[in-house]
Structures are given as structure tokens and as C-alpha cells.
Amino acid sequence: MKYSIFSLARAALSGHKNWKPTWRDAAPKDRYDVVIIGGGGHGLATAWFLASEFGIRNVAVLEKGWIGSGNAGRNTTIIRSNYGLPGNTGFYELSMKLWERMEQDLNYNAMVSQRGVINLYHSDAQRDAYARRGNTMRINGIDAELLDQAALKKMMPFLNFDHARFPVQGGLLQRRGGTARHDAVVWGYAHAASELGVDIIQNCEVTGFTRDANGKVTGVETSRGKIGAGKVGMAVAGSSSRVAAMAGLRLPIESHVLQAFVSEAIKPLLPNVMTFGAGHFYVSQSDKGGLVFGGDIDGYNSYAQRGNLPVVEDVCEGGMALIPMIGRVRLLRQWGGIMDMSMDGTPIIDKSPVDGLYINAGWCYGGFKATPGSGLVFAHLLARDESHKEAALFRLDRFQRGAMIDEKGQGAQPNLH
Amino acid sequence: MRIVCPFCGERELGEFTYLGDAKPQRPAADAGEDAVYDYVYLRDNIAGVMSEHWYHGGGCRAWLKVTRNTLTHEISAVEPAAGAGAAKVGA
Numbered sequence: 001m002k003y004s005i006f007s008l009a010r011a012a013l014s015g016h017k018n019w020k021p022t023w024r025d026a027a028p029k030d031r032y033d034v035v036i037i038g039g040g041g042h043g044l045a046t047a048w049f050l051a052s053e054f055g056i057r058n059v060a061v062l063e064k065g066w067i068g069s070g071n072a073g074r075n076t077t078i079i080r081s082n083y084g085l086p087g088n089t090g091f092y093e094l095s096m097k098l099w100e101r102m103e104q105d106l107n108y109n110a111m112v113s114q115r116g117v118i119n120l121y122h123s124d125a126q127r128d129a130y131a132r133r134g135n136t137m138r139i140n141g142i143d144a145e146l147l148d149q150a151a152l153k154k155m156m157p158f159l160n161f162d163h164a165r166f167p168v169q170g171g172l173l174q175r176r177g178g179t180a181r182h183d184a185v186v187w188g189y190a191h192a193a194s195e196l197g198v199d200i201i202q203n204c205e206v207t208g209f210t211r212d213a214n215g216k217v218t219g220v221e222t223s224r225g226k227i228g229a230g231k232v233g234m235a236v237a238g239s240s241s242r243v244a245a246m247a248g249l250r251l252p253i254e255s256h257v258l259q260a261f262v263s264e265a266i267k268p269l270l271p272n273v274m275t276f277g278a279g280h281f282y283v284s285q286s287d288k289g290g291l292v293f294g295g296d297i298d299g300y301n302s303y304a305q306r307g308n309l310p311v312v313e314d315v316c317e318g319g320m321a322l323i324p325m326i327g328r329v330r331l332l333r334q335w336g337g338i339m340d341m342s343m344d345g346t347p348i349i350d351k352s353p354v355d356g357l358y359i360n361a362g363w364c365y366g367g368f369k370a371t372p373g374s375g376l377v378f379a380h381l382l383a384r385d386e387s388h389k390e391a392a393l394f395r396l397d398r399f400q401r402g403a404m405i406d407e408k409g410q411g412a413q414p415n416l417h
Numbered sequence: 418m419r420i421v422c423p424f425c426g427e428r429e430l431g432e433f434t435y436l437g438d439a440k441p442q443r444p445a446a447d448a449g450e451d452a453v454y455d456y457v458y459l460r461d462n463i464a465g466v467m468s469e470h471w472y473h474g475g476g477c478r479a480w481l482k483v484t485r486n487t488l489t490h491e492i493s494a495v496e497p498a499a500g501a502g503a504a505k506v507g508a
Contacts, residue, residue, distance in 0.1 A: 251460070303487050
């Protein structure tokens with residue numbers, strides 16, 4: 001159904017008894033032109049772009065649980081495009097532009113809120129590094145402003161400006177950054193893709209690939225039977241290595257747990273998304289009033305979707321260093337998601353060495369903001385068998401060629417990205 | 418998660434630093450680029466029981482080989498890492 005002010009009024013006047021399901025829960029057919037493994041934001045966005053941009057509508061999205069039950073429903077909902085390296089800068093801005101028109105494109109309220117993202121700096125050297133990143137953004141047509149302490153004091157007087165070790169000197173602000181309602185992004189893509197004929201199949205776990213005599217992937221084996229496919233794309237985040245292993249592939253990826261946190265609801269406090277530059281702490285305030293925050297990954301391989309206490313302590317210490325008064329707010333919930341940490345901290349969107357299988361993986365903990373861009377470039381790759389120009393550097397063989405895109409300069413140690 | 422260090426006893430996780438899978442072995446100097454690529458970049462990324470290197474920086478500063486289940490975080494064995502100083506003199 002099409003959503004509008006009229007559909008809302010009609011449903012309200014009839015006591016909200018006549019809403020139809022937002023999307024169609026499909027049963028698997030025998031064969032599709034494209035099968036996408038993974039019903040998270042990236043998989044559903046890919047299916048929608050395949051149908052809307054590239055005219056490929058005989059598409060299925062297979063999800064082992066329910067859609068959005070993985071990282072799409074576990075992140076801290078931040079969107080931004082403040083990256084500094086070629087490859088990343090253009091790609092994340094493509095994604096940012098798609099966020100800005102997503103709700104109109106999908107006919108769905110994703111609560112995209114461009115409230116601004118501020119990265120705080122705490123030393124002269126860090127200010128210079130942020131100025132350089134801001135300049136990189138601006139010469140690529142992306143908005144960035146370097147704020148001094150006086151400007152920040154007007155915006156957020158409660159910050160710990162005179163911290164003895166890490167005084168808040170200023171910040172790099174991207175006003176177009178912000179947050180989006182993560183579940184609504186999943187439902188919005190499901191809604192729009194379903195309207196165009198895409199089958200969304202839940203409780204359908206892929207258990208293997210079917211291949212022909214030449215080794216080409218011809219479909220998938222699932223918990224709901226065999227499904228044939230012209231092409232198979234995987235967008236399974238923390239499960240990337242497990243799915244790739246079914247096709248005999250090893251990836252330059254480790255799976256790590258990242259925790260996220262939300263406090264009890266408080267009155268409006270934070271006007272934007274903010275990151276601590278001296279530790280690892282990022283925070284925004286949800287529309288319900290809770291402070292949504294996170295920090296480092298736990299640092300060890302994990303598929304457990306839950307973390308340990310040292311990181312909880314570290315993240316909360318970061319928050320306290322920056323905003324001492326949040327020590328009086330109680331932590332409401334904390335949870336974990338499994339990140340596909342790549343060896344250079346940058347995603348992989350490429351054909352795999354196995355014919356017919358395409359990889360969308362390695363998002364580390366930056367996958368949410370990339371959702372629309374990832375969908376577009378992956379659909380482009382699946383439809384045309386060549387990389388989108390903004391994803392041309394996200395190649396699987398870049399590690400062999402020495403063409404890594406290492407935004408943090410950490411080297412091949414995934415738990416440091 | 419707590420790790421029972423063979424030298425220090427049971428200690429909290431914050432004392433330890435993680436390196437990663439203990440399986441990859443540094444290839445010989447003349448092994449070629451593919452072997453180095455495999456060693457540096459490719460991982461089994463096991464979902465299940467895995468052997469890992471941890472460093473007890475907040476205690477005895479020994480490198481340890483920890484056998485741990487990545488699905489449950491359950492640790493089934495901890496021993497000194499082969500080749501590390503502590504292992505050479507005997508635990």
C-alpha cells in the first residue's frame with residue numbers, strides 16, 4: 001500500500017484496524033534471477049535497488065531469522081560521510097545523499113534526522129588532523145566545519161571543557177550527518193522492495209551452495225529447500241566467513257563483538273551526535289530520550305552477540321570523561337552485534353573467485369551508515385558484473401595488490417580498526 | 418570471561434590483550450607472495466573452538482595459547498605459547 005497523509009487519516013478514522021502488512025512474507029519459489037543472502041539493511045537495500053534501478057525484479061532475500069534481527073537492529077543509528085581516504089570519501093557521500101532522499105524514494109518514514117555529527121578534538125595536533133579531514137571532505141563537495149571551543153560552549157555547555165588530561169578544544173562538525181531509525185530503514189526497504197515484487201523469505205537459513213560441473217554457483221541449499229539462482233549475493237555481516245566457507249572461500253575478515261548501550265530516558269540534552277576524540281565513545285540521544293552510545297569492539301573473535309565487562313567499563317569511563325553528569329543516569333540496556341572486521345577496516349564489494357557468487361562484506365562497525373550506498377553499488381555489481389565507480393576500490397584482491405584502504409592506519413590487525 | 422593464566426591463576430579479562438588465531442604460521446622467507454598473503458590476511462574465522470594467542474600484559478607478561486569457543490566464550494584450556502620465553506623454561 002502507498003503511505004500518505006490520507007492513508008494515515010483513513011486508518012486513524014477507522015480505529016487503526018485496517019492497516020495492511022508493510023511487506024509480503026513470501027514462501028520460496030524454485031528459482032530467482034538473483035538471490036540475496038541476508039535480510040538486513042544491506043541485503044534488502046540491494047534487492048530494492050536491483051528492482052528499482054536495474055529492472056531485475058525476480059529477486060529473493062533470504063533471512064535465517066527475521067529481517068533486521070542482526071546488526072541492522074543493533075547499531076547506534078549514526079549516519080555520516082566524514083571519511084578521509086580515496087574510496088571511502090566518495091562512497092560514504094553517495095550513501096549520505098541517498099539517506100537524504102530515502103524516505104521519498106521508499107515511501108516510508110525512516111526518521112532520518114540530520115542533527116549533525118561532531119568529532120571532538122583535544123589537542124593542537126588532533127585539531128590539525130581534523131582540519132585536514134575537513135578540507136578533504138570540502139574539496140570533495142561534502143560539508144564540514146571546524147568549530148572552536150567558544151562555538152562548542154554555546155552548543156553544549158555541559159561538556160568537560162577543562163578536563164585536566166583531555167580538554168575539549170573544539171570539534172569537526174558535519175551538519176548533514178545525524179541519525180536514522182534503524183528498524184524503519186529495514187522495514188522501509190522491505191516495503192518498497194516487496195511492492196516491486198521482491199520475495200522476502202524469513203526463517204530460511206542457507207546451508208550450502210549448489211554448483212555445476214564448472215564450479216559455478218547455481219543456487220543455494222536452505223532450511224526451506226533448494227532455491228535456484230542466476231546469481232547469488234551475500235550480505236551477511238558477521239557471518240561472512242561462515243557463508244563464504246560453504247563455497248570453499250577464506251576471507252580477509254575476522255568476526256568480533258561490538259557492544260552498544262542505551263540509558264534510561266532523560267529530557268532533551270544532546271543536540272547532535274558526538275564523538276570523544278581522546279578515547280572511543282560516541283553518543284546521541286534517541287527520540288525516546290535515551291542516550292544511545294558505544295565505543296570499542298571487545299577485541300577478540302566472537303560470534304556470541306554479547307560482550308564482556310571491561311569494555312562496558314571503558315565505554316562508560318569515556319562518557320564520564322566527556323560529560324561528567326551522565327554518571328547520574330542509569331544504564332538501561334546493553335547488547336552486542338557481530339562485526340565483519342576486515343583486515344584494513346574497509347568493506348569488500350566484489351565478485352568472489354567462485355563464479356556466480358558476489359560478496360558484500362567487511363563493514364567493520366560502520367555498516368549502518370553505508371546501508372543505502374551499499375545497496376546501490378552491490379545491486380550495480382550484481383546487475384552489470386562491474387563495480388560501481390564509487391565502489392571501484394573495494395576489491396577483494398586489494399590485499400594481494402597492496403592497495404589497502406586503511407582509514408586508521410592500523411595494519412592487518414582487525415581488532416584495532 | 419576470565420582467563421586462568423598458568424602462571425598467575427584466574428584473572429579478569431582486562432589484564433589480557435588479544436592477538437588472534439594461533440594457527441597461522443609465518444612462512445619461510447622464500448615461500449613466495451601467496452604464502453605471505455595467506456599468513457597476513459586470510460583467516461579461518463572459526464565459529465566454534467579456536468586456538469588463540471593472548472598476552473598477559475597486566476600480569477606475568479607471558480604469551481599464552483588459549484583454547485576458547487567463539488560461540489559461547491567458554492575457555493577450555495590455557496597453556497604457555499610455544500616458542501615464548503616462559504614455555505622454553507617450562508611452565
